[in-house]
Structure formats: C-alpha cells, structure tokens
Amino acid sequence: MSSLKAAHYLFLVVFSITLCICKGAEFVIRAVKGETVHLPCLPHPYNSYLSSVEWTKNSKTANVICKHTVYENKASSGYCISRFRVAAFNLNIENVQFSDFGSYTCKWSRIIPPPTLDVITNVMLLVEDLSVEHQYSRNDSCIHLLCTLEALNPEQVNFIWSTVGQRLPHLSSSSVMSSEFYLCEPAVDDGDPITCQASYFYNNALYGINRTVEAFTYECAQIVLFKGETGHLPCILHPENSSKRSVEWIKSSTNSTTICKCQIDYVHKTSSGCCIPRFTLTKESLQLNIENVQPSDFGNYTCKWSRIIPPPTLDGIRNVMLRVEDLSLQRLNSRNDSCIHLLCTLEALNPEQVNFTWSTEGQRLPNMSSSSYTSSELYLCEPDWDNADTITCQASYFYNNTLYRRIEHFNLSTEHPLFSEDAVRENLQLLIIICSAAAAAGVIFSLIFTAVLCKCRRRRNANESIVFSNKVYENFSFAMTRQSTQRTQPTVKPQKEECIYEN
DSSP states (O other): OHHHHHHHHHHHHHHHHHHHHHHTTOEEEEEETTSOEEEOOOOOSSOOSEEEEEEEEESSSOEEEEEEEEETTTEEEEEEOTTEEEETTEEEESSOOGGGOEEEEEEEEEEESSSOEEEEEEEEEEEEEEEEEEEOOSSTTEEEEEEEEEOSOOSOEEEEEEETTEEOOOOSOBOSSEEEEEEETTSSOTTOEEEEEEEEEETTEEEEEEEEEEOOOGGGOEEEEETTOOEEEOOOSSOOOOSEEEEEEEEESSSOEEEEEEEEETTTTEEEEEEOTTEEEETTTTEEEESSOOGGGOEEEEEEEEEEESSSOEEEEEEEEEEEEEEEEEEEOOSSTTEEEEEEEEEOSSOSEEEEEEEETTEEOOOOSOBOSSEEEEEEETTSOOTTOEEEEEEEEEETTEEEEEEEEEEHHHHOOSSOHHHHHHHHHHHHHHHHHHHHHHHHHHHHHHHHHHHHHHHHHHHHHHHHTTOEEEEEEEOOOOHHHHHHSOOOOOEEEEEEEOO
C-alpha cells in the first residue's frame, strides 16, 4: 500500500515538472492603460488542504508582488503591494500603467498533504494605449482628430478610421505611432461616432486596439454666459445606456485645472470623486454645471469620458469655449437735482457691433448723450422722468455671426436719491458744522446767563438785608386817666404812634 502511495506522489512530482516545462512562459496578456487586468496562475489539479502562492515580477532583481497562504483553496492570508491583490491564486492589477509591462511568475506550492509539490506559471503582460483627441480646426464646420498608439516597439502599425461600420477616407498623413483625421460637413455630423483602429505586430503576433469618440465641430461648442448666471456645459451629445462611466472635466490654461473627476456606477447608483466648489456634475449626460458664473471662469473646457461597462470601451472628448460677459447700469453725479445721468457699460470679448437702446415702461427713450464702443449714457431732466419710473438699457451685439442681447433695469423709486452723492456729502458736512457751532453758542450762552442770574440774586439779597433787616417797629399808646378831663371835654380816642428807626 505504501508503495502505491509513493508511486502516486512520484507521479505528482513528475506531472508538476512536466506541467512547468509545458506551460512555462506561455501566457501573454494584453492590457490597456487604466484598465484592471487578471494574470492567471495554474495550481495543481488535485485539492490541497494548505498551499501557498507567490507572485514575482522578473527583472534584474526579482520583486515579490504578492505572497499568500491558502486554506482549502478558499481562505487566504498574506500581503500584496499597492494596486495588486490575489484572488483564487490569480493576480489582479488595478489601473494598469506602462511600468507594469514585463514578465511575471506565479509559484504555487502544495504544503498539506505532503509531499510538497510546486507548479510554476509564467505570464507576459503587454501594456498599450490608444488615444483619440480633438485638434483645433480653423474651419468651424470641420473636425480634426489625432489617434496615437502607445505600445512597446510594435513592428508595424496600420490605422483605420471608420464610422458606424463604414470605413472613412484617411485625409491626413500617418506617422509610425499616430494618425490624423480631417473631415468636413456634410460628410460628418455632430455626434457621429468616429472609430480609430490600430493594428500592429509584436513577436510575430497581430494585435488590434480601437477607440471611438463623438465628432463635434467648434461651431456648436461656444457658450456665452453673463456674470451671476448658472451655466451648463455639454459633454455627451447622444447619451447611451451604460452601467459604468468615468468622466474628467479640465479647464485648459497655462496650468490646466481639473474641475471634476468622477467614476459613476449607474447600477448601484454610486459615484467616486468630486468637483471643486461652485461646480456640479449631471450624472446622466455628464454635463458640467457652474453656479454664479464669474469673469474668471472664462476659458476652454475639455470633457473626457469613457464608457467602461458594457464593453467595448467607448471614449469621448469634447471641448467647450465659455465666454463670460456683463452689462452694468449705474447712476452718475448730476449737477442738476432735477436730472438723472445713467451709464450703461457692456463687458464682452471683442463684440463685432454693439447697439444700445434705452426705454422705460416699454417706450423708447431718446439717447441724450453719446455712445462709445461698449458703453452708452442717458441724460434726462424733469418732466421726462419720474421717481416711479424704471429705466431699461438693452445691449445687442454680434459675435461669430450670432446675435446676443442683454437687458439691465434701474428702478428710480429705490435707486434715485434726491441729491447727488457729493451734494449730500457737502450738505451733511455743512449741517454738522452748523449744529456744532449752534451747540457751542448754546453752551456759551447758558454759561453767561447762569453767571448773570447768580450775580443778580446775590445783589438782590444784599439790598434786602440793608433796608429791612435793621428796621424796628414800635407802637406807643398814650391814654389820659384824668376824670375831670374826661367829663368836661369830648371823648378823644387814644392815639397810636408808630416810630420807625432806621440806621
């Protein structure tokens, strides 16, 4: 019995060695930059209770990518470097980069049951990328596309342009790794899917990769907004059902700024990434929304999107030029308080022709002052205006053969002061001076009046003490008591004498 087991294990060892020789360096995996790739590892066909797997990238110094111990081909423990992970012995690489190109080795070892058994699998990973970008076209009715292949020294590259399965003529030259496409209306319409396919040989094997973008002309990619408005910049012209998309909005300048960068899962209704303040993203159409548009938002915006699921990958690039303008209406100082002086100014990018119209309550007003290239003045005196009037300034102008209009209102009942700003300031200063002088004079007068009143009271008190304080009143009654006199002479009333002694 033991001899049978020994023979069995010997067979397994021989089988593993044979497998290693037969399968070594056989797998060639192609991956596109940014995708997630899976590198296969072939374990022994017999079940193992305990096994280990080790992935290394072959170079001058072999680098261990992952090392795991697996229990019953289910649970595992170990480690992997960033962007790499092990699933069922296979190596998964997220967001593949050109630096990931190379040869990988998977070493699978059976630990239990003994004896130890090793199986080695070699995998060659090729990383490539094909990009299609819109180039600037001097003719607004034409499109100019550039298709570029990034691969490891392909022997021969052939580019083919097509739309909806129909091959398109190649109207520009091709270099070793790129091809240009130039087509004008009516041969192409906005929203048409344009596909660039690159076919090339590597190690006597033929490889092909393609990218599809939506065609657009610069004629429909001009957005004009006014300061303070909410703007919407389009990305996808014809949205299709997708389970997963990625999008990136970039503002092109000397230092390009990423406005939004998101990956949207429409099945689970989740998204990763975010936008900077004042910018939001409409998930269905990937439209960029800008709140409270400012002049600093002016510029060229690029939307890069990719349909990840379902395959094949569909890419789109769209450029949008945003122009921000403003119309301001302000009141100027007027020397005559019964007149108003208004200035209407347009802030725009090189308008071809500007026409200003003044009106109130729907009635056009005469322009009583001159108009410059981007401004106009209105000068009205009573009775041509009233406090309840609303003055309207309308600016109409052409840009790229398109007519634009902007209207601004000025409510005199709430915005017209009775006096000009300078007059009010001068009157206020004069009023302050007068009030200050009056207050000072009042204080001085009060002090003088108080002093005089006190002095008068003192003088009065002094006079009263001299005249009355030393007065003495004495009453004297002299009565005659003689009897004879009373009988013979008439009755005489006693006399009272008052004597006043004054010192």
